[in-house]
Amino acid sequence: MEKALIVSEIVKKIRGKEVLKNVSFEVEKGQLLVLLGPPGSGKTTLLKIIAGLEKQDSGSIYINGVRVDETPPYERKVSMVFETLALYSHMTVYENIASPMVAEKKPKDFIDKRVREIAGILRIEHLLDRRADKLSGGERQRVAVARALAKEAEIYLLDEPFSNLDAKIRYALRTEFKKLKTILGKTLVLATSDPLDALALGDAVVFIEKGEVVQRSTPVELYYKPSRLDIARYLTGKILNEVIVKKKAEGGKTVIMSELDIAISESVLRDLQEIPAENIVLASHPDTAIIEKSVENCDGLKLKGRFLGYEYRGSEFLVFAEYKNHLFKALKYEKPLIDFNEPVEVCISREGLNFYNLDTGALVR
Amino acid sequence: MVSVRIDNVSKSFGSVQALRNVSLEISNGEFFAILGPSGCGKTTLLRIIAGLEKPTKGRVLFDEIDVTDVPAEIRDVSMVFQFYALYPTTVFNNIALPLRSRGLSPSETRERVVEIAKLVGIESILNAHVDRLSVADKQKVALARAIAKEPQLYLLDEPLTILDPVSRVIMRAELKRIQKELKQTIIYVTHDQIEALTLADKIAVMNFGVVEQVGTSSEVYDHPESVFVGWFLGEPGMNFVEASVEQDSLRIGGKPVLSERRILEDLKSKGYGNVLTGFRAEHVKISKAPITKLDSVAVIEGVVRVIEFMGTYYVVDVESDSAEFKVKIDPRSFSNLSIREGERVWCSVPLDKILFFDPNSSKRIDIGGDSG
Numbered sequence: 001m002e003k004a005l006i007v008s009e010i011v012k013k014i015r016g017k018e019v020l021k022n023v024s025f026e027v028e029k030g031q032l033l034v035l036l037g038p039p040g041s042g043k044t045t046l047l048k049i050i051a052g053l054e055k056q057d058s059g060s061i062y063i064n065g066v067r068v069d070e071t072p073p074y075e076r077k078v079s080m081v082f083e084t085l086a087l088y089s090h091m092t093v094y095e096n097i098a099s100p101m102v103a104e105k106k107p108k109d110f111i112d113k114r115v116r117e118i119a120g121i122l123r124i125e126h127l128l129d130r131r132a133d134k135l136s137g138g139e140r141q142r143v144a145v146a147r148a149l150a151k152e153a154e155i156y157l158l159d160e161p162f163s164n165l166d167a168k169i170r171y172a173l174r175t176e177f178k179k180l181k182t183i184l185g186k187t188l189v190l191a192t193s194d195p196l197d198a199l200a201l202g203d204a205v206v207f208i209e210k211g212e213v214v215q216r217s218t219p220v221e222l223y224y225k226p227s228r229l230d231i232a233r234y235l236t237g238k239i240l241n242e243v244i245v246k247k248k249a250e251g252g253k254t255v256i257m258s259e260l261d262i263a264i265s266e267s268v269l270r271d272l273q274e275i276p277a278e279n280i281v282l283a284s285h286p287d288t289a290i291i292e293k294s295v296e297n298c299d300g301l302k303l304k305g306r307f308l309g310y311e312y313r314g315s316e317f318l319v320f321a322e323y324k325n326h327l328f329k330a331l332k333y334e335k336p337l338i339d340f341n342e343p344v345e346v347c348i349s350r351e352g353l354n355f356y357n358l359d360t361g362a363l364v365r
Numbered sequence: 366m367v368s369v370r371i372d373n374v375s376k377s378f379g380s381v382q383a384l385r386n387v388s389l390e391i392s393n394g395e396f397f398a399i400l401g402p403s404g405c406g407k408t409t410l411l412r413i414i415a416g417l418e419k420p421t422k423g424r425v426l427f428d429e430i431d432v433t434d435v436p437a438e439i440r441d442v443s444m445v446f447q448f449y450a451l452y453p454t455t456v457f458n459n460i461a462l463p464l465r466s467r468g469l470s471p472s473e474t475r476e477r478v479v480e481i482a483k484l485v486g487i488e489s490i491l492n493a494h495v496d497r498l499s500v501a502d503k504q505k506v507a508l509a510r511a512i513a514k515e516p517q518l519y520l521l522d523e524p525l526t527i528l529d530p531v532s533r534v535i536m537r538a539e540l541k542r543i544q545k546e547l548k549q550t551i552i553y554v555t556h557d558q559i560e561a562l563t564l565a566d567k568i569a570v571m572n573f574g575v576v577e578q579v580g581t582s583s584e585v586y587d588h589p590e591s592v593f594v595g596w597f598l599g600e601p602g603m604n605f606v607e608a609s610v611e612q613d614s615l616r617i618g619g620k621p622v623l624s625e626r627r628i629l630e631d632l633k634s635k636g637y638g639n640v641l642t643g644f645r646a647e648h649v650k651i652s653k654a655p656i657t658k659l660d661s662v663a664v665i666e667g668v669v670r671v672i673e674f675m676g677t678y679y680v681v682d683v684e685s686d687s688a689e690f691k692v693k694i695d696p697r698s699f700s701n702l703s704i705r706e707g708e709r710v711w712c713s714v715p716l717d718k719i720l721f722f723d724p725n726s727s728k729r730i731d732i733g734g735d736s737g
Contacts, residue, residue, distance in 0.1 A: 200673035309538040315647040
């Protein structure tokens with residue numbers, strides 16, 4: 001497939017500190033690539049380099065196959081939305097969205113059609129005549145996204161477009177944004193620190209940490225097979241189930257040990273034997289775990305604990321059990337009929353288990 | 366322990382009306398949550414209960430005694446805020462201070478401090494300086510100090526917001542346990558629906574200074590009384606689709622989706638030509654094959670517009686003529702279905718999972734039988 005953007009071996013130092021370390025990835029035409037990473041991981045700097053607003057120390061950017069390292073920003077055919085929303089406060093929403101097209105001297109009826117089309121999808125038609133300084137936070141965000149997308153460009157860069165919004169508006173805007181992307185068929189690069197943005201929106205996700213690309217995959221792969229333990233923790237907001245085991249050779253046999261009193265099924269024991277690491281973290285999402293008064297036929301890890309309560313999320317319950325200061329979580333669709341502190345059994349199913357090397361944090365199976 | 370009655374309270378700040386005719390009844394020993402988005406008036410209401418603000422109109426009663434004009438310091442309430450304010454000394458001293466000011470002897474004070482510290486789970490850090498504590502432990506100290514006051518009423522303003530997710534879970538469980546042991550009335554203000562749904566015996570959902578609904582977790586989630594409550598609770602919020610009430614069926618965009626006579630007649634007898642149908646995303650089943658029989662289900666035909674992967678579930682956005690709604694599917698069912706954006710689908714919702722709302726007032730319409 002045709003590449004709309006190639007980021008090749010980008011290195012950038014700021015005040016002597018390397019903030020981007022040999023970053024490379026490609027974005028196909030019409031694809032939405034999400035740059036996911038914790039705040040301060042270098043995402044914004046990278047977007048600025050793609051837009052030509054900052055210069056890299058080494059490496060190259062290609063847009064539609066053309067190297068643009070020496071091309072000034074205004075000739076790169078890139079449109080960017082920043083986290084800090086700079087709208088023209090004295091102008092109406094209509095004028096704000098139209099402004100890049102007016103600057104490009106597009107015909108009036110073309111501008112009008114495009115402003116209304118994008119405003120329709122982002123549900124801001126009713127705001128078109130309102131002045132920008134009279135908008136709420138969520139409305140400003142929509143207008144900023146609309147203005148960036150109204151501009152004729154090959155690639156659209158969005159830096160945290162949904163930050164500082166309350167969860168409900170964020171949810172709604174995300175769906176509208178995805179719809180807009182499908183309709184317009186544009187190539188987009190979106191930087192965010194929110195894993196849900198990446199999972200929900202991305203055709204592909206690049207996980208970036210401390211200026212380095214740590215994983216590039218589809219959202220589903222990223223969620224189920226994070227290449228490192230810290231990514232797995234980041235993605236689930238720390239509600240991962242984790243058990244540490246150690247392998248030790250004893251009299252020609254490998255013995256599996258854990259600080260927790262844990263029953264490990266034959267199948268998982270076989271998995272562990274095959275793994276070339278001594279200290280292993282077994283990790284899984286709460287949706288492949290069970291917490292009940294008693295669990296029979298557990299193919300995976302089984303342990304006993306005490307019931308700590310649940311989170312009622314409306315359509316499901318996130319259930320918690322504690323064992324030796326470790327917290328275990330399971331997703332359940334019916335209300336658990338268990339009392340606080342009551343003994344429970346936890347089964348972490350083999351199906352969802354990932355194995356990480358405790359010493360390096362790398363996925364080993 | 367005390368019961369609290371808010372009687373027709375309104376509060377204005379200049380031209381801004383923060384609360385409008387709010388009436389609530391909170392029973393003895395109840396864990397009562399006030400839930401709503403930022404700016405809905407919930408904190409103002411809490412401050413009025415504490416005596417830190419005076420209502421413009423209406424009364425506050427503790428055990429049926431009017432305390433509207435009683436100053437905060439003699440209302441006998443303890444407040445815990447989102448950001449703990451602790452004295453820069455040891456944990457012990459922080460808990461001991463309210464006890465000493467109540468005139469307890471040093472030995473009584475020590476005994477009681479240890480007792481409270483055990484209850485809250487901080488007995489091992491009594492000698493630590495609060496500056497050295499984690500955020501979660503600091504919040505526990507704030508709670509312990511509130512308990513040391515032995516108030517008749519606890520007012521908690523988003524006390525768990527600053528905690529990390531794991532500490533929040535543990536603190537939530539602890540809070541619930543402490544409340545059960547103390548048998549005290551707690552009023553808990555939050556914008557976090559999971560917090561309210563999980564902790565509270567009863568929830569008041571507020572919006573723009575008005576109480577939209579009071580009920581148990583399942584009442585507000587499963588039977589919202591207004592469009593706002595349905596939308597605000599749940600991720601995603603409840604779907605609302607406009608439908609016309611015709612002779613033989615309920616229609617969306619001209620297409621029949623529901624033909625249950627009992628419902629149609631009830632709606633017609635109440636004079637509705639149009640209604641908003643409300644249903645939750647998790648109650649919708651998607652099929653790639655046409656469903657033609659409207660037997661105890663409503664069926665909406667549409668096209669998949671957007672698919673969003675949310676980790677533990679998928680959200681599928683379906684468009685049907687003028688309507689648009691979301692479907693929540695677990696990953697396994699999603700992969701069995703293998704649907705794609707742009708595909709035509711048939712969505713069915715069991716009739717007992719559908720609610721009807723007045724399109725003008727946005728209030729729920731009571732339907733005889735199980736659909737309301």
